[in-house]
Amino acid sequence: MSDAAVPNDPQQRLQQLREAIDETDNALLQLLQRRRQLAAEVGTVKRSLGQPLYVPEREVKLIAARRSEAEAIGLSPDLIEDVLRRVIRESYQQQQAADVHLEDKTIVVVGGYGALGGLFAERFREAGAHVHCIGEGEQDQLAAVCANADLVLVSVPIAVTEAVIETLPQLPEHCILADVTSIKAKPLQAMLKQHQGPVVGLHPMFGPQVATLAKQLIVVTEGRDAPAYQWLLNTLIRWGAQLYQTSAERHDEAMGFIQVMRHLSTFVYGAHLASEKADLQELLDLSSPIYRLELMMVGRLFAQNADLYADIILAHxxxxxxxxxxLESFTQVLGQLEQGDKSGFVEKFAEISDYFGEFSQKFLEDSQRLLASAGDAHQLSQVAGR
Structure with a gap:
C-alpha cells in the first residue's frame, strides 16, 4: 500500500489495517487447507508403503528447520513451533484413515464392548481384521471364536483380569495372547500359565477418548516368543504409537509412582476441597494458569470411572x-513450617532441586508452553461465557 493511500484519520487507518489482517488470515486459512490436503495424501502414500503414521525423526527435523527459518526473518521460533505442533497434530488425525493390512488376521477382543477394548476393536476392524468382541455373559462363545484366532486381547477390569484369563479355552499354538491391563506382573503370569504360545503384556498409557494413536505411549512387557507377536507390535507402531519395553516387575514398580501415588493424592486433594466446601468457581477465577491446570487435573479424575481408579490403587x-x-514426608515438612523453620525448608528445597537436576529446567520450559495454551483457552472461554 502506498503512502498516498494511507488515510489521515486514525480510526480509518485502524479499520484499513484490520481489513488487511482479515485478508492475511484468509490467506493463512487457504494455506492450512492446502497443507491438510497434502498431509492426507502423505497418509495414503505411507499406508501403501507400510510406513508408520508418526516418525519422530522427521518431526524433529521439520520443527528445527522451521524454527531456524522463523528466526532468520524475525519471527518468534517458539510461536512457529506452537503453531506447527498444533497443525501436525491435526495432520495425524487426518492421516488416520483406514489402513488395511490385517486382512488375514482373526482377532478376539475379550471386553470388546468396553471403552478401551472397543477402541482397539475398531482399530483392528479398520485394518481389515476379522474382529469378534466378547462381552460379559458371552463366555460360552469363546471356544468357537478363538478356534482360529491369531490374537486374543483381554481388556476387562483389573479386578477380574486374572479370572477371565483362566477361563479362556485352549488357543491355537500360533495365537498371541495379550492384555491391556494397567498392572502387568500378575496378568502376565496368568497368561503364561494359560497359553503355551506367544504371550505379551501391553499397557496403553492413554484413555479411550484419544482421536489417534499417534505419539501415544504403550508399555510392552515381554512374555513369550517375541518374534511371533512382532506383527502386533508392528501394527501399533504403524498406527503411530510409541512403544516402551520393560519387565512386568519394573512396570508395576514405576506405576506405583506414576499412577497409584498420583491418583490417591489427587483423590485426597479433591476430597479435602469438597469437605472444606471450597468455591471452585472462585478458585478458578483467582488462579494463575498453573494452579488452574492443577485444579483441572484434580477435577477430571472425578469425571471418570471410580471402579477403575479403585482397582488401580488396590491392585498393589x-x-x-x-x-x-x-504421608510421613508431608507431615515432617508441615511440622517444620509450623515451627517457622524457613532455613530447613530452603535446605530441603535445594536438596530436592539437586535430585531433579537438569530435568527441572526442561520441565519448566515444557510447562511454559502448556501454560500459554491453557491461558489462551481460559480467556476464550471467559469471553464466550459473557
Whole structure:
C-alpha cells in the first residue's frame, strides 16, 4: 500500500489495517487447507508403503528447520513451533484413515464392548481384521471364536483380569495372547500359565477418548516368543504409537509412582476441597494458569470411572507402604513450617532441586508452553461465557 493511500484519520487507518489482517488470515486459512490436503495424501502414500503414521525423526527435523527459518526473518521460533505442533497434530488425525493390512488376521477382543477394548476393536476392524468382541455373559462363545484366532486381547477390569484369563479355552499354538491391563506382573503370569504360545503384556498409557494413536505411549512387557507377536507390535507402531519395553516387575514398580501415588493424592486433594466446601468457581477465577491446570487435573479424575481408579490403587497393596512414607514426608515438612523453620525448608528445597537436576529446567520450559495454551483457552472461554 502506498503512502498516498494511507488515510489521515486514525480510526480509518485502524479499520484499513484490520481489513488487511482479515485478508492475511484468509490467506493463512487457504494455506492450512492446502497443507491438510497434502498431509492426507502423505497418509495414503505411507499406508501403501507400510510406513508408520508418526516418525519422530522427521518431526524433529521439520520443527528445527522451521524454527531456524522463523528466526532468520524475525519471527518468534517458539510461536512457529506452537503453531506447527498444533497443525501436525491435526495432520495425524487426518492421516488416520483406514489402513488395511490385517486382512488375514482373526482377532478376539475379550471386553470388546468396553471403552478401551472397543477402541482397539475398531482399530483392528479398520485394518481389515476379522474382529469378534466378547462381552460379559458371552463366555460360552469363546471356544468357537478363538478356534482360529491369531490374537486374543483381554481388556476387562483389573479386578477380574486374572479370572477371565483362566477361563479362556485352549488357543491355537500360533495365537498371541495379550492384555491391556494397567498392572502387568500378575496378568502376565496368568497368561503364561494359560497359553503355551506367544504371550505379551501391553499397557496403553492413554484413555479411550484419544482421536489417534499417534505419539501415544504403550508399555510392552515381554512374555513369550517375541518374534511371533512382532506383527502386533508392528501394527501399533504403524498406527503411530510409541512403544516402551520393560519387565512386568519394573512396570508395576514405576506405576506405583506414576499412577497409584498420583491418583490417591489427587483423590485426597479433591476430597479435602469438597469437605472444606471450597468455591471452585472462585478458585478458578483467582488462579494463575498453573494452579488452574492443577485444579483441572484434580477435577477430571472425578469425571471418570471410580471402579477403575479403585482397582488401580488396590491392585498393589505393597504401594500402601510407599504412600505411608509419602504421608510421613508431608507431615515432617508441615511440622517444620509450623515451627517457622524457613532455613530447613530452603535446605530441603535445594536438596530436592539437586535430585531433579537438569530435568527441572526442561520441565519448566515444557510447562511454559502448556501454560500459554491453557491461558489462551481460559480467556476464550471467559469471553464466550459473557
Amino acid at each position: 497393596p505393597e504401594n500402601f507402604a510407599m504412600m505411608r512414607r509419602y
